[in-house]
Amino acid sequence: MNIHDLTRTLNRHNDSRIVLLVADGIGGLPQEPGGPTELEAAATPHLDALAARNVSGLLNPVLPGITPGSGPGHVSVFGYDPLEYQIGRGVLEALGIDFDLGPNDVAIRGNFCTVDSSGIITDRRAGRIPSEASARLVEKLRSIRVEGAEICLEPGLDHRFVMVLRGEGFGGDVEDTDPQVADVLPLRPVPRNAASQRTAEVAEQFIAQAAEVLKNEQPANMLLLRGFARRPSMPTMQEVYGLKPAAIAVYPMYRGLARLVGMDILPKVADIEEQVHRLGEYWDRYDFFFVHFKYTDSAGEDGDFEEKVRRIEELDAHIPAIEALKPDVLIVTGDHSTPAKMSQHSWHPVPVVLAASTCRPDEATRFGESQCLRGGLGQIEARYLLPLALAHAGRLQKFGA
Amino acid sequence: MNIHDLTRTLNRHNDSRIVLLVADGIGGLPQEPGGPTELEAAATPHLDALAARNVSGLLNPVLPGITPGSGPGHVSVFGYDPLEYQIGRGVLEALGIDFDLGPNDVAIRGNFCTVDSSGIITDRRAGRIPSEASARLVEKLRSIRVEGAEICLEPGLDHRFVMVLRGEGFGGDVEDTDPQVADVLPLRPVPRNAASQRTAEVAEQFIAQAAEVLKNEQPANMLLLRGFARRPSMPTMQEVYGLKPAAIAVYPMYRGLARLVGMDILPKVADIEEQVHRLGEYWDRYDFFFVHFKYTDSAGEDGDFEEKVRRIEELDAHIPAIEALKPDVLIVTGDHSTPAKMSQHSWHPVPVVLAASTCRPDEATRFGESQCLRGGLGQIEARYLLPLALAHAGRLQKFGA
Incomplete structure (x- = not known):
């Protein structure tokens, strides 16, 4: 009690x-x-x-x-x-841009970053590109479609953006793809439990398509996701x-x-x-x-x-x-x-x-x-x-x- | 610990x-x-x-x-x-008249009330009849017998009395029969769990007999039970x-x-x-x-x-x-x-x-x-x-x- x-x-x-x-x-x-x-x-x-x-x-x-x-x-x-x-990091970021999170939404914090020709991270913040640059890139990313998921993207401050997965059966327990250090490859979005399997799959497909969309951008030619979270009930x-x-x-x-x-x-x-x-x-x-x-x-x-x-x-x-x-x-x-x-x-x-x-x-x-x-x-x-x-x-x- | x-x-x-x-x-x-x-x-x-x-x-x-x-x-x-x-209300009432509650007893607070010819409550407190009137009515109610249960009744202040069910298998989780408002029928004593099924049955039989015993009394021609509780262990x-x-x-x-x-x-x-x-x-x-x-x-x-x-x-x-x-x-x-x-x-x-x-x-x-x-x-x-x-x-x- x-x-x-x-x-x-x-x-x-x-x-x-x-x-x-x-x-x-x-x-x-x-x-x-x-x-x-x-x-x-x-x-x-x-x-x-x-x-x-x-x-x-x-x-x-x-x-x-x-x-x-x-x-x-x-x-x-x-x-x-x-x-x-x-309250997970992704949720706090989503709240911070006035995003009205639903109870089943998974919120994720995104960073644009720079990778070299072999995919290795050279700058985790893409030189802290200005917010307007982020906004333009987010607009491009909005063309991405993944079967069975609604993906909402909103630009944030500088190199940051917020991503929200909306749909059925998305758990919030997925590992960050941001390795927190440069000179390594981005990590894969690994689910921490069975309920988050679908979330990880959608994230992986989104990342693959994003890599294509961004490949000719400089310095922001890739992105990192972290803080996967659902809002607490x-x-x-x-x-x-x-x-x-x-x-x-x-x-x-x-x-x-x-x-x-x-x-x-x-x-x-x-x-x-x-x-x-x-x-x-x-x-x-x-x-x-x-x-x-x-x-x-x-x-x-x-x-x-x-x-x-x-x-x-x-x-x-x-x-x-x-x-x-x-x-x-x-x-x-x-x-x-x-x-x-x-x-x-x-x-x-x-x-x-x-x-x-x-x-x-x-x-x-x-x-x-x-x-x-x-x-x-x-x-x-x-x-x-x-x-x-x-x-x-x-x-x-x-x-x- | x-x-x-x-x-x-x-x-x-x-x-x-x-x-x-x-x-x-x-x-x-x-x-x-x-x-x-x-x-x-x-x-x-x-x-x-x-x-x-x-x-x-x-x-x-x-x-x-x-x-x-x-x-x-x-x-x-x-x-x-x-x-x-x-400590449930019934228990506190029983303690308040020095009743020595056993560990399996169910204590209940009773009120005499007034009902009209169709059984609808017109006064939840029977005009707050004096304690001596309650005592006389409680004495009459003591004639009631329900198979498998010992029923103890003690008068309280004004229109109140205390009822204690003693026996085997009496849970304490039963809804009040007192609807808390007049102009409606008394409620049935509904058990909240299987362990309190017997308690509710005994209460129901008691109430039916009490209605007979009290039917020619005025103004206290019916009773309401509430605060069913066993003492905490x-x-x-x-x-x-x-x-x-x-x-x-x-x-x-x-x-x-x-x-x-x-x-x-x-x-x-x-x-x-x-x-x-x-x-x-x-x-x-x-x-x-x-x-x-x-x-x-x-x-x-x-x-x-x-x-x-x-x-x-x-x-x-x-x-x-x-x-x-x-x-x-x-x-x-x-x-x-x-x-x-x-x-x-x-x-x-x-x-x-x-x-x-x-x-x-x-x-x-x-x-x-x-x-x-x-x-x-x-x-x-x-x-x-x-x-x-x-x-x-x-x-x-x-x-x-």
């Missing part, structure tokens, strides 16, 4: 609204010993007031020491066990929480992750101001809103402490407009930490503040990593955040008599 | 005494923003001294966000996983902890819950003063004592902040008499929170203080929710409290070489 078994039976409907604001990679580290983290350095009067009046804490996206990618990071704040619901938030959820995200990958758990995707927005506007616009039509803010992570990945501070302050300035909608539960957190000092995702627990009328106060007076250590939520697995939100929204009945 | 697998093999006997004082629903919330909780508002010099000298923390009865009923709340402070050992505290446990509780439901885990039930008591007296009386005959204090929960359920404060102070006044017995381990906690502000059980973690000579001190100087956040026990699942008590009592050997 797990938490979803409980929430499935205990959830009840009411007129409450829950807002989950995910500031991607918000958790950080001091740049210098003794210094503040990005969140602590930022002037965040509105987040501080939220933390002072409500309850805060720290979330572990996966397990201590485990650094999550964007997939597991979001899966867990959506209330799903990231070890149970794993996840119960929707409607099923496990009784919520009618919507996502408001600028970037397609986060819309895609939201789609995996059954969220409706609200019309496109360009920035946080438009996101908050959209929130108000759809306030009466949904009861759960996921709002994604990307730039805290981008700045962290760039190793730009000051920019991350600035982005946090930008986000803080929009908190009053969200509060003005009077959500019953407002949560601000991240999907993982991205300390500018490390220029990458990290395993450090993620600050969280939860605001509701049923919060038991704690001693935190500001929103920041060291204050969150004193927070009443303690340090918990991120997947328990959603059940807590439901509880504070009055949406969970008592367990047992 | 779970904690019981460890405690089964690691427990050892000594002459120590453990007292677990459960103040039902003790955890609370501030009535006003910035104010104290009930426990913080109460003058509790003795509990404060316990917390200052020992170790405190917060317990999660089930999982974050999950509000426990009395069943799961107690199961977990007794050291059992409340998701593994679930729980290993005793003797088996998993090597303890000889006793329960001292004013209310039958808590005596019943204690009986489920193998506690002996000490003779009846009327109030906390008599409970503490009973504790001293039996001090040499048991090594573990569960003392249950109900009124913190009752006041919380009534939404009466001041009364809950007063009840906490009443309890505090009896702490010295318990300490005078020199328990090796004294624990004061609750089975769940019942904030007066919410007038119901809640999911908020429950304050706990554990006093023993082997406590590592923490920074808590009083016993209250916000101080417990600084407590050395941290925030843990309530089911780990008993192993901690055993450890502090010197009753657990080293695990592994």
Whole structure:
């Protein structure tokens, strides 16, 4: 019996609204010993007031020491066990270009590459050809037909593209053809189980035809496939929480992750101001809103402490407009930490503040990593955040008599 | 491997005494923003001294966000996983009237109801007839005989009664006959599995005869059955902890819950003063004592902040008499929170203080929710409290070489 078994039976409907604001990679580290983290350095009067009046804490996206990618990071704040619901590389790429993956589709990440006259890889990224070149080549590849399979191809950034196999009986467990090193032949797409036999056959036929189509191109005269995956079969938030959820995200990958758990995707927005506007616009039509803010992570990945501070302050300035909608539960957190000092995702627990009328106060007076250590939520697995939100929204009945 | 697998093999006997004082629903919330909780508002010099000298923390009865009923709340402070050992409604009702349920008994909650001449329910509670009327009707129903089953009937409060089927081959998985709404016929008792086929048949025969017995009564001319359940098969505290446990509780439901885990039930008591007296009386005959204090929960359920404060102070006044017995381990906690502000059980973690000579001190100087956040026990699942008590009592050997 797990938490979803409980929430499935205990959830009840009411007129409450829950807002989950995910500031991607918000958790950080001091740049210098003794210094503040990005969140602590930022002037965040509105987040501080939220933390002072409500309850805060720290979330572990996966397990201590485990650094999550964007997939597991979001899966867990959506209330799903990231070890149970794993998102393959191909799936994440497909989500990242807003591809609406079906439950039986196999998504694959493709790279154009350069091979010599004997087929040996000389450049795994074909000199990182520009996106426009990729788009032209993808258009050529679309002429390829393989019996019994629908093949969808979409260009990505630079030398990358996304391939999706649609049809019956395609398992997702096939080895990469990308050997990860140059000076060798591409590998064959080897099925890892019987259910993926057909997938491997279709991939092999596609590769053979692609080699013909591309043979006179330079430098992109061949391609490599990796990250074969089907989307995980996840119960929707409607099923496990009784919520009618919507996502408001600028970037397609986060819309895609939201789609995996059954969220409706609200019309496109360009920035946080438009996101908050959209929130108000759809306030009466949904009861759960996921709002994604990307730039805290981008700045962290760039190793730009000051920019991350600035982005946090930008986000803080929009908190009053969200509060003005009077959500019953407002949560601000991240999907993982991205300390500018490390220029990458990290395993450090993620600050969280939860605001509701049923919060038991704690001693935190500001929103920041060291204050969150004193927070009443303690340090918990991120997947328990959603059940807590439901509880504070009055949406969970008592367990047992 | 779970904690019981460890405690089964690691427990050892000594002459120590453990007292677990459960103040039902003790955890609370501030009535006003910035104010104290009930426990913080109460003058509790003795509990404060316990917390200052020992170790405190917060317990999660089930999982974050999950509000426990009395069943799961107690199961977990007794050291059992409340998701593994679930207590059905019928069982809890039977325990609530001190019915000594056998391991194969099926317990059912009954309601007298009113039906019209075509059998349609007009009042699911028969006008909430008084308990004396129920008692008279139950006496009439005792004349009913069904082949192969012993049927025990006991009156409850108002229109309620408890029915227990005793015999061989009675599964507990049968659907309620109570449709939960009026203006429809009662439902049939449908078995959910083959093992419960016989239970459903007996219930059906009982209902048919009861309709005859009650047909000339008004308003209680029919009955509804719900919450069919067998008691969970729980290993005793003797088996998993090597303890000889006793329960001292004013209310039958808590005596019943204690009986489920193998506690002996000490003779009846009327109030906390008599409970503490009973504790001293039996001090040499048991090594573990569960003392249950109900009124913190009752006041919380009534939404009466001041009364809950007063009840906490009443309890505090009896702490010295318990300490005078020199328990090796004294624990004061609750089975769940019942904030007066919410007038119901809640999911908020429950304050706990554990006093023993082997406590590592923490920074808590009083016993209250916000101080417990600084407590050395941290925030843990309530089911780990008993192993901690055993450890502090010197009753657990080293695990592994």
